[in-house]
Amino acid sequence: MSAVTNHVDLAKSSSRLLAKLFKNSKIDFLYRSQNSSDWQLLVDGRARGLEQIRDFLGDRNQSSFSLKKTPIGLCSASLMADDSLFAIALKSPSSRAKFSETDKVLLRLFIYLLDTAYQQLLHRRNEKSLIFSLNHRVLQLNSLIDTGIEVSKLDQSASLQQLALERAASLTNASKGIVRIREGDKVVEESFFPDRFSTQAINGEQQTIATSFKFANRAFTFELFEKESRRGVIPFEDTDQMLLDALARQVHASLENRFLLEKELENQRFEQDMAVAAAIQKKIIPIKLPDIAGYDVAGINIPSKSVGGDYYDCIPLGDGSFALVIADVAGKGVPAALLVSSLHAYLSAYLEGAIPLSQLAQRLNKVIWRASTDDKFITAFIGILKPGNGELEMLNAGHNPTYLLRRDGSVQELGAVGLPLGMLDMDFPYQSERITIEKGERLFLYTDGITEAVNEREEFYDVERPLRDFFLGHQPAQSGAFIRELITDIKKFTGSAPQSDDITALYLRRLP
Amino acid sequence: MDQPFALTSDLKDNCLVIATSGYVNNVGGEAIAKEFTRHFEKGTKKIVINLAKSKVVNSIGMSFLIEIIEQLEDAGGKLVFTDLDPAVEKMLAIMGLFKYAGKEPTVEDALRVLTSRK
Numbered sequence: 290m291s292a293v294t295n296h297v298d299l300a301k302s303s304s305r306l307l308a309k310l311f312k313n314s315k316i317d318f319l320y321r322s323q324n325s326s327d328w329q330l331l332v333d334g335r336a337r338g339l340e341q342i343r344d345f346l347g348d349r350n351q352s353s354f355s356l357k358k359t360p361i362g363l364c365s366a367s368l369m370a371d372d373s374l375f376a377i378a379l380k381s382p383s384s385r386a387k388f389s390e391t392d393k394v395l396l397r398l399f400i401y402l403l404d405t406a407y408q409q410l411l412h413r414r415n416e417k418s419l420i421f422s423l424n425h426r427v428l429q430l431n432s433l434i435d436t437g438i439e440v441s442k443l444d445q446s447a448s449l450q451q452l453a454l455e456r457a458a459s460l461t462n463a464s465k466g467i468v469r470i471r472e473g474d475k476v477v478e479e480s481f482f483p484d485r486f487s488t489q490a491i492n493g494e495q496q497t498i499a500t501s502f503k504f505a506n507r508a509f510t511f512e513l514f515e516k517e518s519r520r521g522v523i524p525f526e527d528t529d530q531m532l533l534d535a536l537a538r539q540v541h542a543s544l545e546n547r548f549l550l551e552k553e554l555e556n557q558r559f560e561q562d563m564a565v566a567a568a569i570q571k572k573i574i575p576i577k578l579p580d581i582a583g584y585d586v587a588g589i590n591i592p593s594k595s596v597g598g599d600y601y602d603c604i605p606l607g608d609g610s611f612a613l614v615i616a617d618v619a620g621k622g623v624p625a626a627l628l629v630s631s632l633h634a635y636l637s638a639y640l641e642g643a644i645p646l647s648q649l650a651q652r653l654n655k656v657i658w659r660a661s662t663d664d665k666f667i668t669a670f671i672g673i674l675k676p677g678n679g680e681l682e683m684l685n686a687g688h689n690p691t692y693l694l695r696r697d698g699s700v701q702e703l704g705a706v707g708l709p710l711g712m713l714d715m716d717f718p719y720q721s722e723r724i725t726i727e728k729g730e731r732l733f734l735y736t737d738g739i740t741e742a743v744n745e746r747e748e749f750y751d752v753e754r755p756l757r758d759f760f761l762g763h764q765p766a767q768s769g770a771f772i773r774e775l776i777t778d779i780k781k782f783t784g785s786a787p788q789s790d791d792i793t794a795l796y797l798r799r800l801p
Numbered sequence: 802m803d804q805p806f807a808l809t810s811d812l813k814d815n816c817l818v819i820a821t822s823g824y825v826n827n828v829g830g831e832a833i834a835k836e837f838t839r840h841f842e843k844g845t846k847k848i849v850i851n852l853a854k855s856k857v858v859n860s861i862g863m864s865f866l867i868e869i870i871e872q873l874e875d876a877g878g879k880l881v882f883t884d885l886d887p888a889v890e891k892m893l894a895i896m897g898l899f900k901y902a903g904k905e906p907t908v909e910d911a912l913r914v915l916t917s918r919k
Binding site for chain 1: 805806823824826827828856857858859860861864867871875888891892895896897
């Protein structure tokens, strides 16, 4: 670095050397760059160099090298390798002293030497520029890789775009940049670099490069403006466009990866929720129903893949009676499973209190309403059976009709008499009914997972094969057999269609 | 969003301390060079450039910094960069600036290094 790095220093050091050769002479060094018509006086030794060079060259263009005596002294001009001109003007110490032919030869030799030194200077300058350019390319590649790693780490999408914009601007030497995110024609987000500016002030296509991509119904556009150089604004290069495209692609890939990751995490959370819901439901659904003297009772619950909120039970009560319950929560997943759990807990507690069924329903309505969101409620059939005389006090809160097969072969439908539990926050007057199940009669409770089971043609089971007819047509000796036959028939109907809802049924037969 | 380029300077222990904020580009580099030249011509040869608030430097800005380093090298002076953002530090390293300029964590560290130089 201590070597001469510019033409001014070259002129200064050369003038010191020349002063030793032409003792007592006044020496000027002049320079004219290739794109200029003006001479610069680099070393002013009072040799009236500017006057001499004007006398010497006049309006002529210098072709290569010339040397001439002028009225003032001796002047030499040489065309250098980069088309610039170096001139040396000598003035003798007195008007009487004249420059000799030897002096002319000496000056000519010195100019050759200067030319060689100037070529070396140009060579060093080119070498430095080449090294700078190569280093800058390495920097661009390195930064591209680093930015790719960094944008994949960032949590906030806004900082991700800002980072990519900053890197793109600095690597392409853009003076400013902007990222716009549009939804349709509306700009929903803007990021500027280095600070907010108006794009209207920028003219000329060559002063701008842009790239864009679409993600999640949004258009992302990256724009860079005014490529800088030491000489002012210059057009962007092809490699600048390539760099901007590459950085925008990294942002796009990062956004997509983040989206896929979030989706995967959401799926994992959903699967975990489903496992929790299934575990809750499994704990509540009875493994074995109690034996009721004089009756044969069987039930089933087949949860669907997405875990619904079906519930059934046959609960022995303190006075020898039994509570027959079937319920269906609107919705699926953990919220539905939790609501079933609440129903099970409150129902068990209220049944122990031996309160009237209508009052029990009112209380359940209130607690379920408090425990659930607006879109959640429970349809339920609750019956209190006195096994001895077959009396059934029952209440249907918005549930599917329960079928009762009478001894005469008729089917009695025990339909809804009240709103689903937890649907409204009001003291709805639930009314219970009393019927008697005679010997040989059968009671069938079910949820809509049976009536609304669909096949591959999206036909409903109850529409194609009315459940009432199945109930009437299948009267096996054992309740368990009825349940098995029903499930077989449903599966035969649905075929390969996936189970869309929980299938739950409770069948009670009073022995003859 | 970054701020527009700004610069402050201070003379401490015969060392010029320049602190920048914003994008070191053509405008920023030129401003640094101008401030340097003003003091260099008066004989200041020890320079500290604090880039704590400049997270982005482009190659035009770097070319000005290289020129400052060259002038100081020729005059037997020294430049030390401080408070470098890791990305900026890597850029300056790749461009070869640390072959001739120093880097220190803080301005105080840089001043200690420069004032101990003979």
